[in-house]
Amino acid sequence: MIRRHLLGLGVLVLTMIAGYVTSSITGVHEGSPVGDAPTPAGVEERPESTSVSVKIDSHIADMAIRYGLSKDLIAAVIEAESQYNPRAISPRGAQGLMQLMPETAAILRVGDPFDPRENIEGGVRHLRSLMDRFDNNLPLALAAYNAGEQAVVRYGGVPPYRQTRQYVSRILRRLDREGAKL
Numbered sequence: 001m002i003r004r005h006l007l008g009l010g011v012l013v014l015t016m017i018a019g020y021v022t023s024s025i026t027g028v029h030e031g032s033p034v035g036d037a038p039t040p041a042g043v044e045e046r047p048e049s050t051s052v053s054v055k056i057d058s059h060i061a062d063m064a065i066r067y068g069l070s071k072d073l074i075a076a077v078i079e080a081e082s083q084y085n086p087r088a089i090s091p092r093g094a095q096g097l098m099q100l101m102p103e104t105a106a107i108l109r110v111g112d113p114f115d116p117r118e119n120i121e122g123g124v125r126h127l128r129s130l131m132d133r134f135d136n137n138l139p140l141a142l143a144a145y146n147a148g149e150q151a152v153v154r155y156g157g158v159p160p161y162r163q164t165r166q167y168v169s170r171i172l173r174r175l176d177r178e179g180a181k182l
Helices: 050-067 071-082 102-107 116-133 138-147 149-155 162-177
Strands: 002-006 012-016
Touching: 050 071, 050 116, 071 116, 071 138, 071 162, 102 116, 116 138, 138 149, 138 162
Parallel strands: none
Antiparallel strands: 002 012
16 A cells, blocks of 8 residues: 655655555645645545644654653654554554554553554653663664563564564664754
């Protein structure tokens, strides 16, 4: 399935998503060149209001300040996890923008994982706790976010799972490419 996304960061991303049950939030505005392009077959599309994008960016900024993580890092995790789709559900059941597993959401007291503010706050709180647990070692914290902290502890580093290694690498490359502050 091919999706178009205009992220709150002003970046158009075309993605292939296999196995995800998603609702499309595109951020496409009437009259824009992207909005005039034909929608690929099989893609649901519902225009995202500018206010939703602004609210997500505002939630990211608020949580960055509250939990002492960079906006760039939070945005990179959201992009990698859900492509900014607050209704995303992974094949394993992870939900929302930061793809919280139901058990993790319950532990974090996230009542509605599809509410952008609750999901971002829970996900950022979880990421902050992983950064603390792994002495601010970003690759280890990201690996733990993706594969679980037990896997990082068991392997004494980033687990040898291809998906986890690609996830960590993708986020680190994005942050490096953008000269992001951590």
